[in-house]
Amino acid sequence: MRPLSAVVSACPPSGIRRFFDLAASMPDVISLGVGEPDFVTPWRVREAGIAALEAGRTSYTSNMGLAELRMAVCGDLERRHGVAYDPAAECLITSGVSEGLDLALRAILNPGDEVIIPEPAYVAYGPCVAFAGGTPVYVPTSSSDGFRIHAGAIDAAVTARTKAVLIGSPANPTGAAQGREDLAAIVAVAARHDLYLISDEIYERLVYTRPHASLPSLPGARDRTVLLGGFSEAQAMTGWRVGYLCAPAPVADLACRIHQYTQLCASHIAQAAALEALHGGEADVLAMLADYDRRRRVFVQGLRDIGLDCAEPGGAFYAFPSIAATGLSSQEFAERLLRAEGVAVIPGDVFGPSGEGHVRCCYATAMPDLDEALRRMDRFVAKLRQ
């Protein structure tokens, strides 16, 4: 056979895959290795999905998505962040942020364009840039200052080929939530070099220490920003695959052209459920947020008590402790912890070189399991010290 796609062949398989296979083969594993809520979608939202099925809402929707849902999304963004989008031309309902990211990159990039990505970064960012014909350019961040993204580092990475900066905040895997000032400085860099900004804000409702700074709400940012958001994390709707892309009309238009040929529309049932999530789901979101915060505090304190340094995670539901004190690489730590104590964490290096020396722990896990995981990690780390 003739060779398959060179771009895809060059993309290494996700580093998470190996741990998935290993963890799946072991009994009694406590997994801190997931990347989604442990809540089931709130009942009112599930019930709306059932009602949509009963009402026979099984057809396509418009390519852009249900008009009521787009209006609700834009209204919600304007109310909470003061950023206005036209639901008719600047908001596209996607099959989750994953699709939205792919659409944004393909709408923006030409072959060889560079996209600056602060790392540690979500595992899909780099490969999606490559699939869209671009080149990811990684900028390191550090646990020493809570994984702040410094505009100077972005500026220093800009070349004649740079087209966009891709930022996830709050972030998977670090839980870092960037502050307004840091983001404003990045907007200034983008303006100076005429760059697009792609802002993955899927975790925006899950912030604990200060209000979320939405990138397009910053002065001068909106008209060069593609905002990606959704319902998966705050509404515990990961499996429904529904999210949105908001951007200036020319970008949204190109994104929709790809979407109409490759996806046609997001699931009609999921869109109906998402509408209920926006209209009636606030109390559920706040209850889950408060629950994550309690677990966050207990888990981060527990890690520090074990002697693992952990930057305060301001958002999402991940802690990203340093395991440098153990002298192990993050791959060795994760694999030995899994084999010895049956606790699954994700080695930090799969999220980029700056993730080496760290592991990602998801605390969206029942409190008794978190307690047991901490006990096992304590035993594991104590043995290493002997």
Place this chain on the structure above:
Amino acid sequence: MNAIIHALQSDPRATADRIAVMTGTDPDAVREQIAEWESDGTLRWKVIIDPRKVRLLTGAEAVTALIDVSVSPERGEGYDKVAARIAQFPEVRSVCLVSGGQDLRCEVTGTSMAEIGDFVARKLATIDRVRSTATHFVMKTYKDDGALFLQAAGDHRLKVAP
């Protein structure tokens, strides 16, 4: 203070030290607050047992009835005196004044239908100003005091995911 209440609701068995970590509060402040709430009756504790397990655990059948009581109100007292008389029977789990065709709605538990029937006939219906009662025996409980007695949704998540 709200945070302490929410933490207790999420895990009533959590220690004061644990609640302090959960809420970012000083442990002694948590202990004092809980003690204060307990002493003034703001905070009370109860155990909820799955009604299907009561017989297994206690050896006795658990029968519950919802009883609607029609009452002639008293000048100056309204329904309060009658409600207070009913509420003090230990077999009465709850008493509420409700709108609609009846006046009081009571939840009564016993070990058999006959026992509850006896309670209604001898105690409840004979109280002065009680005009009539309508007894509804509970046949199956799906949710009680916020606790669901349905099959729990399983965890369908992958063990490791991005």
